[in-house]
Amino acid sequence: MTPDQLLTRPGTARPTLRSAVTGLPSYVPGRRSAGMDVAALASNESHYEPLPAAVTAVAAAAGAMNRYPDSAAVELRKRIARHLGVTAAEVAVGPGSVGVLQQIITGLCDAGDEVIFAWRSFEAYPILVELAGARPxxxxxxxxxxxxxxxxxAAVTARTKVILLCTPNNPTGVSITHERIEAFLQFVRSDILVVIDEAYVEYAEAGSGPDSLALYREYPNVCILRTFSKAYGLAGLRVGYAMASPAIAEGLRRTALPFSVSALAQTAATASLDAGEEMEARVAAVKQERARMAALLEARGWKLQPSQGNFLWIRADDDLRARLIEAFDRADILVRAYQGDGVRITVADPASNDRVLRILEAHAG
Known part of the structure; x- marks a missing residue:
């Protein structure tokens, strides 16, 4: 038997996954609604249906689903660029902001490189970093x-390649001020990509967070990450984008899975940008409800940090967290629990929010 034949000979060995994969924690999505009376407040989705303009545009484009989408998303990138006042060469798109973030980490990190981020923050950060062979x-x-x-x-080392700043932070809802980020950027080496993750920026009060566009224009190592999943209500279509220097943006487009943003997603995102005033009216209603809930809870003794996202954060030890989750489950309300840290609750319509308030008022103090 030749050596080549030995290599293909059947045996008892089986293919194995990379150790980085077998040791990887699974991303835990918010629990899904299972009935008409269930309030699904675990995933920070918009409780509004998609903007009518987006629905109309998708319906008109549905007949071309037999065709591949534009892999370069040229028209969508042009529309995003016009929205932000940059060029299309500075824009990269992907399947949600998490997809674009994977492109960022893949494009910049070799095995053993480091990615710094706050914790607790977005659950996908350590997963994407470890999957790339980098160190979170x-x-x-x-x-x-x-x-x-x-x-x-202080944690920056020679192996640091990317720093992630989530503002407003998910799940705590707290923004990082412009002044603090600017001071940070003056300290950080210019060869480190600083990603300002603004998935919830539309819900933030003016002045609570950074003027990320101004920081981007001043610091070439800044990258802005945003999504259409939250305020624009397109979570089911998966489309997000990054703005970065043309060289970095080109690299992100190179690392993207071909055709990863569907034609329907590109169409819906473009139409949603054109319906910005209607989106802003919806956001204003969520912000009003967020303020109402926070005021009532603080009056009942809950201590909350001001949230700038479409959610509230309840800091809780495991005992309180377990009691809250049990109470919410009995009331058919799905919220997001974080072991050892607390509970995140999406702000929705007033009726659903009132159901949340009744639970929390019963557990105040």
Whole structure:
């Protein structure tokens, strides 16, 4: 038997996954609704249906589903660029902001490189970093549920390639001010890509967070990450985007899975940008409900940090967290629990929010 035949000979060995995959924690999505009376408040989805303009545009484009989408998303990139006041060469798109983030980490990190981020923050961060063979560096939030930028700066090493700043932070809802990020950028090496993840930026009050576009124009190592999944109500179509220097943006487009953003998603995103005023009216209603809920809960003794997302964050130890989840489950309300940290609750319509308030009022103090 030749050596080549031995290599193909059947045996008892089986293919195995990479160790980075077998040791990877699974991303845990928000639980899904299972009935008409269930309030699905675990995934930070918009409780509104998609914008009418997006529905109309998708319906008109549905007849071409037999064709591949534009893999370069040229028209959508042009529309995003016009919306932000940049060029299409500075825009890369992907299947949700998490898809674009995977392109970022793939494009910049070799095995053993480091990615710094706050913790607790977006659950997908460590998963994407470890999948790329890089090393996640988690920096605990400060006592105000915000990024500890001094500690993050101190954690920078020669292997640091990317720093992720989630503002407003998911799941705590706290924004990072413009001044703090600018001071941070003045310290960080210019060869480190600083990603300002703004998945919830539309829900933030003016002045609560950074002027990310101004920072982007001043610091070439800044990348802005955004999504159509939240305020624009397109979570089911998966489309997000990054704005970065032309060289970085081109690299992100190279690392993207071909045809990863469907034609329907591109169509819906473009139409949604054209319906910006209607989106802003919906966001204003969510912000009003968020403020109402926070005021009532604080009056009942709950201590909350001001949320700038479409959700509220309840800091809770495991005992309180378990009691809250049990109460919410009995009331057919799905919320997101984080072991050892707390509970995140999406702000929805007033009736659903009132159901949440009744549960939390019963557990106040």
């Amino acid at each position: 560096v988690r920096i605990p939030l400060d006592h105000l549920e915000c990024h500890d930028l001094d500690a993050m700066a």
